[in-house]
Amino acid sequence: MIEDLQITILADNAIFNRDLLAEHGLAILVEAGGRRILFDTGQGRVLTANAAALGCALETLDAIVLSHGHYDHTGGIAQVLQLGGKPRIFAHPAALGPKFAKRGQPPHRDIGMPDASREALGSAGDRLVTTESVTEVAPGVWCTGEIPRTHAAESGFFLDPACRELDPLIDDQALFVETCDGIVVITGCAHAGLVDTLDRVAQITGQDRIFAVAGGFHLMLSERDAWEAAGNALGRREVQWIAPVHCTGFGAQAYLHARFHSRAIEAGAGRRLEFRKGAHRPAN
Numbered sequence: 001m002i003e004d005l006q007i008t009i010l011a012d013n014a015i016f017n018r019d020l021l022a023e024h025g026l027a028i029l030v031e032a033g034g035r036r037i038l039f040d041t042g043q044g045r046v047l048t049a050n051a052a053a054l055g056c057a058l059e060t061l062d063a064i065v066l067s068h069g070h071y072d073h074t075g076g077i078a079q080v081l082q083l084g085g086k087p088r089i090f091a092h093p094a095a096l097g098p099k100f101a102k103r104g105q106p107p108h109r110d111i112g113m114p115d116a117s118r119e120a121l122g123s124a125g126d127r128l129v130t131t132e133s134v135t136e137v138a139p140g141v142w143c144t145g146e147i148p149r150t151h152a153a154e155s156g157f158f159l160d161p162a163c164r165e166l167d168p169l170i171d172d173q174a175l176f177v178e179t180c181d182g183i184v185v186i187t188g189c190a191h192a193g194l195v196d197t198l199d200r201v202a203q204i205t206g207q208d209r210i211f212a213v214a215g216g217f218h219l220m221l222s223e224r225d226a227w228e229a230a231g232n233a234l235g236r237r238e239v240q241w242i243a244p245v246h247c248t249g250f251g252a253q254a255y256l257h258a259r260f261h262s263r264a265i266e267a268g269a270g271r272r273l274e275f276r277k278g279a280h281r282p283a284n
């Protein structure tokens with residue numbers, strides 16, 4: 001059980017503090033019980049600069065966890081590994097596969113992991129751990145592995161350059177931490193859907209309640225019914241802290257803030273969330 005958890009957003013679509021840079025992407029540093037885990041690496045344009053500005057050393061990571069294979073989560077892998085650390089790297093094998101987004105006209109857009117990241121993972125040898133199913137990353141810190149889909153619609157992304165074969169995004173996973181105050185869930189894009197993601201964490205942990213959820217909820221292209229479904233899942237699980245960032249989208253962020261008031265936290269690169277036994281607060 002983790003008594004001391006700190007989450008720092010290192011890369012996001014928005015910035016929360018001065019001297020930081022924004023990009024469409026996500027990277028979150030998770031410090032739990034003395035272990036340091038980087039969850040996603042953004043596109044790689046801002047990660048190392050923001051980490052330096054925030055005083056977060058990336059050369060002493062214990063682990064890197066990839067939520068899925070899209071470029072905006074995997075672009076910084078090579079840079080981080082070049083810093084010289086020897087973190088273990090947790091990813092679903094499908095994260096390394098081809099991924100495309102459809103444009104109105106071909107050529108469609110390659111949104112998979114950049115070659116440099118793929119090569120860096122190839123050089124990691126047995127430090128690369130595949131996560132088809134739930135996997136312990138550090139004591140009290142887990143990634144979900146594949147998330148069964150019962151609610152989510154089709155991803156809207158593809159596996160082939162012609163955009164004919166839908167990408168089921170089975171690589172999509174979340175990270176969760178078992179703290180004294182409850183489960184803290186960190187999502188990448190939540191392509192599996194926030195409802196199914198939280199259901200999977202509850203199923204794994206045997207706990208219906210979830211204490212906090214931070215990350216991308218992928219509601220930026222969705223309508224109100226999807227925002228409500230996500231809000232219902234957060235409400236049903238009595239989530240006390242909600243930090244929707246990255247691909248959550250303005251409409252869904254506004255909806256969640258209107259529904260959950262001060263339990264919904266404005267975040268962005270530089271935002272730090274601290275969880276200590278019995279005392280938890282967003283900090284900067």
Ligand SMILES: [Zn+2]
Nearest residue numbers: 068070189191
């Ligand atoms: Zn994605």
Ligand SMILES: [Zn+2]
Nearest residue numbers: 070072189247
């Ligand atoms: Zn994303």
